[in-house]
Amino acid sequence: MNIQPYLMFDGRCEEALEFYKKTVGAQVEMILRFSESPEPNPGLAPGNENKIMHSSFRIGESTIMASDGMCNGTTRFGGFSLSLNLKAEADADKAYAALSEGGRADMPLQKTFFSPRFGALTDKFGINWLIHVV
The missing domain is CATH 3.30.720.100 (Signal recognition particle alu RNA binding heterodimer, srp9/1)
Known part of the structure; x- marks a missing residue:
């Protein structure tokens, strides 16, 4: 499955x-x-x-x-995030900067108790992303 x-x-x-x-x-x-x-x-x-x-x-x-669905221009993404799990902090920095271009930084990349680098953003299409160094 x-x-x-x-x-x-x-x-x-x-x-x-x-x-x-x-x-x-x-x-x-x-x-x-x-x-x-x-x-x-x-x-x-x-x-x-x-x-x-x-x-x-x-x-x-x-x-x-x-x-493209029915191409009616009413894209709404909500209630989920795509989690991008990376191995290096430099890769997380690069992905965060690129994905947030034209979008919104929701939580800056930072050290957390569960990751040396974690952040959240919404890209220019409305997709929520979690950037996570594992």
């Missing part, structure tokens, strides 16, 4: 994939566009045919799936 996050970016999925490639070295494994679907999607507004119906990408050993 396996649980994988599936993120809906409501029209900004391609931008998000590029951002995660640049910031945390994400590797895109596959992209399926609405125009490539063997079945029409009746709820999709005209002009969104080239948006991403489904994608899969890896960050380290984790696979995350993502989509």
Whole structure:
């Protein structure tokens, strides 16, 4: 059994994939566009045919799936965070700075009782991240 996050970016999925490639070295494994679907999607507004119906990408050993959803521009992420566990403090500093660009620093990176470096941020897409040195 396996649980994988599936993120809906409501029209900004391609931008998000590029951002995660640049910031945390994400590797895109596959992209399926609405125009490539063997079945029409009746709820999709005209002009969104080239948006991403489904994608899969890896960050380290984790696979995350993502989509543009119905491209209605109402992305709301809440009630969860993606925890990025790193081995070196310098890597945590780099990831924190890159992911928080255009977003919000919720808790600066700092030493805690459970980690030599821990911090929280919300990226420019509204995804909450926990940066953690293990």
